[in-house]
Amino acid sequence: KIPKRSVERLSIYKRILKVIMDAGFTTVSSSELAERAGLNPAQVRKDLVYFGQFGTPGMGYQVSTLHRAITRIMGLHKKIPVALAGAGNLGQALLSYQGFKDRGFIIESIFDNDPEKVGKMKNGIKIRNEKNSSSEIKDKKIKVGIISTPSSAAQSIANKLIEGGIKGILNFAPIELKVPSGIIVVNVALCEKLEMLSYYLSKRKIL
Amino acid sequence: KIPKRSVERLSIYKRILKVIMDAGFTTVSSSELAERAGLNPAQVRKDLVYFGQFGTPGMGYQVSTLHRAITRIMGLHKKIPVALAGAGNLGQALLSYQGFKDRGFIIESIFDNDPEKVGKMKNGIKIRNEKNSSSEIKDKKIKVGIISTPSSAAQSIANKLIEGGIKGILNFAPIELKVPSGIIVVNVALCEKLEMLSYYLSKRKIL
Numbered sequence A, B: 001k002i003p004k005r006s007v008e009r010l011s012i013y014k015r016i017l018k019v020i021m022d023a024g025f026t027t028v029s030s031s032e033l034a035e036r037a038g039l040n041p042a043q044v045r046k047d048l049v050y051f052g053q054f055g056t057p058g059m060g061y062q063v064s065t066l067h068r069a070i071t072r073i074m075g076l077h078k079k080i081p082v083a084l085a086g087a088g089n090l091g092q093a094l095l096s097y098q099g100f101k102d103r104g105f106i107i108e109s110i111f112d113n114d115p116e117k118v119g120k121m122k123n124g125i126k127i128r129n130e131k132n133s134s135s136e137i138k139d140k141k142i143k144v145g146i147i148s149t150p151s152s153a154a155q156s157i158a159n160k161l162i163e164g165g166i167k168g169i170l171n172f173a174p175i176e177l178k179v180p181s182g183i184i185v186v187n188v189a190l191c192e193k194l195e196m197l198s199y200y201l202s203k204r205k206i207l
């Protein structure tokens, strides 16, 4: 079984390879990849071996070949339709975030339950009432959902997304979603990032 | 040197301990902590040993003692003032995010350069012009900053925050900030979370 951390690091390698490719380099060593990622070279080699045989010992990796291979392994070689539930402050920031579009994640459906928002256009898409979310997700065959509603609504909207056929959820609401097995939930807690900062600053007696 | 991953996991242990404490339990074993965190018990014990001697072998850990110790190690036992630069969609979502307040992170200054926003009150704080950011941060002795401006503005605002005395930055803008040594930058890339989802869904041939 591949450790979750190795999967997370694939994103980092892909991002670094893109920077190296754009700079015009065609090969890269595991120690250079490691240095740019703040890891050790053995960790980079160990991670990549989980996903296939890349590069030649002593010669490093072909940048565009490795980038394309990682992109395909992560399923990012094609457009991925996404449904967003909750078009408030956070939802609007996610809608206009270029980072999602650049990687092929296209928000195709937006749901809310606020009469002031339902029916309005956002980024070329009409916000629909969350009551219709299951049927629309089914029609559009969307498999990935983002929840940016208040916690009080998150479980009920998750149930509707799953009923419509969603299999993976990026959840921003600070509650533990109960989902059937086979459904993948990735939770985001930005506060843990600030906690990291606080730890390092207290260690240096700055805080 | 303590691995970054072990520091990140401290946040997870703290969150789980709080849930256990609220449920009325007074002790917890490393295997129960591990199960709730999706880790193995040896990893939990190894992580905690980096930070001190907790618990008694065979008896587990005292929940409130361990929770208080981790909170203090992370510098979260006191209020931490934060400066926010960029009061757009993402900035507004971060301003109203209860998760920051619950952990003692209090946004005390907000900066923007949009004349429509400067001077307006948000969550009881007046949005100030980013031109005055250094002097206000200095006066309020703020050490932690959040950047939620467009990439084009992120480096120049980072320089102003650092000039004012900020030592740790949570950066949402998708650019690599160049900062003097001693300044800690934690970058957030929510797209990497969607990439994780995509990897697991393609492995199951759902995407």
Ligand SMILES: NC(=O)c1ccc[n+]([C@@H]2O[C@H](COP(=O)([O-])OP(=O)(O)OC[C@H]3O[C@@H](n4cnc5c(N)ncnc54)[C@H](O)[C@@H]3O)[C@@H](O)[C@H]2O)c1
Residues within 6 Å of the ligand: A085, A086, A087, A088, A089, A090, A091, A111, A112, A113, A114, A117, A130, A148, A149, A150, A151, A153, A157, A171, A172, A173, A174, A188, A189, A190, A191, B092, B093, B094, B096, B097, B098, B099
């Ligand atoms: N995890 C993190 O790090 C993080 C950071 C910021 C915000 N948040 C969370 O994200 C969520 C959204 O935050 P926000 O600042 O955008 O709040 P917001 O109030 O601005 O937006 C919430 C939106 O959800 C809509 N909504 C409510 N019930 C709904 C339902 N049943 N179906 C569909 N839409 C519904 C509302 O009408 C509103 O448009 C909150 O749960 C907040 O705690 C999390």
Ligand SMILES: NC(=O)c1ccc[n+]([C@@H]2O[C@H](COP(=O)([O-])OP(=O)(O)OC[C@H]3O[C@@H](n4cnc5c(N)ncnc54)[C@H](O)[C@@H]3O)[C@@H](O)[C@H]2O)c1
Residues within 6 Å of the ligand: A092, A093, A094, A096, A097, A098, A099, B085, B086, B087, B088, B089, B090, B091, B111, B112, B113, B114, B117, B130, B148, B149, B150, B151, B153, B157, B171, B172, B173, B174, B188, B189, B190, B191
């Ligand atoms: N990392 C992630 O996962 C993620 C997710 C969503 C958004 N983002 C990023 O967050 C940033 C903000 O996104 P948004 O949707 O809130 O954009 P937005 O346009 O709604 O908000 C940006 C705000 O910054 C202000 N601003 C511009 N120049 C400034 C300056 N020099 N000083 C102070 N304020 C200034 C603008 O006036 C505006 O209020 C963008 O860089 C976006 O790419 C990142």
